[in-house]
Amino acid sequence: MAEILLAVERLKKFFTQKRGFPNPETVTVRALDEISFTVNRGEAFGLVGESGCGKSTAGRCVLRLIEPDSGGVTYAGEDVLEAGKERLRLLRRKMQIVFQDPYASLNPRRMIGKALAEPMQVHGLGDSAEIDARVEALLAEVGLPPDARWRFPHEFSGGQRQRIGIARALTVSPELVVADEPVSALDVSIQSQILLLLRGLQDKHGLSYIFISHDLGVVRWFCQSIAVMYLGRIVETGPVPAIFDDPLHPYTRMLRESSPVPDPEVRVAPARIAGEVPSAVNPPAGCHFHTRCPHVMDKCRQAYPEWRMVGQGRGVACHLHGA
Ligand code: SF4
Numbered sequence: 136m137a138e139i140l141l142a143v144e145r146l147k148k149f150f151t152q153k154r155g156f157p158n159p160e161t162v163t164v165r166a167l168d169e170i171s172f173t174v175n176r177g178e179a180f181g182l183v184g185e186s187g188c189g190k191s192t193a194g195r196c197v198l199r200l201i202e203p204d205s206g207g208v209t210y211a212g213e214d215v216l217e218a219g220k221e222r223l224r225l226l227r228r229k230m231q232i233v234f235q236d237p238y239a240s241l242n243p244r245r246m247i248g249k250a251l252a253e254p255m256q257v258h259g260l261g262d263s264a265e266i267d268a269r270v271e272a273l274l275a276e277v278g279l280p281p282d283a284r285w286r287f288p289h290e291f292s293g294g295q296r297q298r299i300g301i302a303r304a305l306t307v308s309p310e311l312v313v314a315d316e317p318v319s320a321l322d323v324s325i326q327s328q329i330l331l332l333l334r335g336l337q338d339k340h341g342l343s344y345i346f347i348s349h350d351l352g353v354v355r356w357f358c359q360s361i362a363v364m365y366l367g368r369i370v371e372t373g374p375v376p377a378i379f380d381d382p383l384h385p386y387t388r389m390l391r392e393s394s395p396v397p398d399p400e401v402r403v404a405p406a407r408i409a410g411e412v413p414s415a416v417n418p419p420a421g422c423h424f425h426t427r428c429p430h431v432m433d434k435c436r437q438a439y440p441e442w443r444m445v446g447q448g449r450g451v452a453c454h455l456h457g458a
Contacts, residue, residue: 137175137176137178138175138176139173139174139175139176140174140175140176140210140211140310140311140343141173141174141197141208141209141210141211141311141343141345142173142207142208142209143170143171143172143173143193143197143206143207143208144171144206144207144208144209145169145170145171145205145206145207146167146169146170146171146193146196146197146203146205146206146207146208147167147168147169147203147204147205147206148166148167148189148192148196148201148203148204149163149164149165149166149167149204150163150164150166151163151164152164154416162416163416164415164416165366165367165415165416165418166189166192166367166415167189167192167193167196167203167367168189168366168367168368169206169368170189170193170206170362170364170367170368170369171369172362172369172372174311174343174345175343175359175360176310176341176343177337177341177342177343178343178344178358178359178360179337179343179344179346179357179358179359180343180344180345180346180358180359180360180361180362181346181347181348181354181357181358181360181361181362181375182194182345182346182347182348182361182362182364183347183348183349183350183351183354183361183362183363183364183390184349184363184364184365184390185349185365185412186349186412187366187412187415188364188365188366188367188412189364189366189367189368189415190347190364191315191316191347193345193347193364194232194313194315194345194347195232195313195315196208197215197230197313197345198227198230198232198313199215199216199218199223200232203216210226210229210230210311211229211310213226224258227307228258228307228308228309229309229310229311230309230310230311230312230313231304231305231307231309231311231312231313232304232312232313232314232315233297233300233301233304233312233313233314233315233317234300234315234317235315235316235317235319235320236320237296237297237299237300237303238288238296240300240303241288241296241299241300241303242288243287243288243289244287245287245288246284246285246286246287247274247283247284247285247286247287247288247291247299248270248283248284248285250288250299250303251270251273251274251284251299251302251303251306252266252267252270252306254303254306254307255269255306255307258307260306260307269306270284271284273302273305273306274302276302276305276336277298277299277301277302277305277332278298278328278332279295279298279299279302283295283299292325293320293321293322293325294321294322294325294328294329297317297318297321297325297329298329298332300317301317301329301332301333301336305336305340308340309342310341310342310343311342311343311344311345312342312343312344312345313344313345313347314333314344314345314346314347315347316347316348316349317329317333317346318330318348318353319348319349319350326353330353330356330357333357334357344357344358346358350394351390351391351393351394352394354375355375355379355394358375359374359375360372360373360374360375360448361373361375361378363378363384363386363387363390365386365412365423365424366412366413366415366418366423366424367415367418368423368452369450369452370384370386370387370424370451370452370453371383371384371386371387371449371450371451371452371453372448372449372450372451373446373447373448373449373450374447374448374449377446377447377449378449379391383445383449383451383453383455383456384424384451384452384453385424385428385429385430385453385455386424386427386428389427410426410427413426419436420436420437421434421435421436421437421438421439422435422436422438422439422440422452422453422454423439430455432454434454435454438454439452440452440453440454440456440457441457443456443457
């Protein structure tokens with residue numbers, strides 16, 4: 136039986152924003168609307184959906200980089216949302232994040248060696264000789280030359296910067312890494328190198344990932360199980376083979392069909408997903424997907440479908456799979 140490392144329970148986060156000109160109105164963005172999922176130790180769990188579905192907010196709320204409004208996050212049995220400052224500092228050693236744009240998270244005036252040493256100094260992980268040796272080992276582990284430590288962020292390519300971002304996450308030996316669109320800003324050839332690096336680190340260190348992506352093809356290759364998000368809610372979840380062989384939710388099906396097939400012999404252009412994502416300020420009543428769904432029924436416009444478990448680790452929220 137797999138060990139649950141992270142459990143997220145009915146996590147909710149709404150933002151208020153001022154919108155409009157010249158008379159701005161205060162609006163509420165329903166970024167996360169009571170999502171629940173679990174991540175097993177050693178697995179890569181994918182959070183997938185179109186831009187604005189709330190997946191990055193979910194990753195940040197798990198780490199409390201954004202404070203959620205309500206819900207629960209339990210890490211290895213410990214309540215993350217109740218943790219005080221010191222406890223949270225210790226929990227952050229166990230849970231780290233890799234950003235889409237590591238350049239934005241690196242101080243442009245700080246040499247890479249110093250940027251990698253800093254988290255270890257903050258957490259008191261060794262004396263200066265030990266930290267020095269660890270910086271050298273980390274650079275080698277992520278495929279960067281030893282002299283990278285004396286260089287500044289602007290001296291690196293996008294792929295190299297992502298390697299630095301990964302090395303920085305690894306400095307404190309985490310167990311869980313939230314990888315937020317870690318390859319989507321990179322060229323395809325570089326993407327595969329970074330994915331292979333992340334996979335190698337997973338095998339070597341027994342890492343677990345929350346892998347956030349809009350690219351179902353990448354998630355299919357990288358993850359063992361996934362949750363599909365739409366407008367702040369999870370609409371389907373399950374093991375990757377089952378979800379790809381037999382997607383139950385029409386949105387998952389559309390995402391799958393719009394994802395390129397990684398086979399040079401297959402020349403069929405991927406289908407586009409019909410319509411635009413509605414605003415998270417004012418999501419459609421009933422099933423939020425009903426404005427784009429080819430199977431819409433009357434009840435879809437009236438009531439949000441209940442969440443149903445439909446088999447081994449599989450769940451779906453769709454009236455097609457109701458009682
Ligand atoms: Fe489509 Fe209705 Fe299912 Fe929503 S509940 S996905 S509108 S069939």
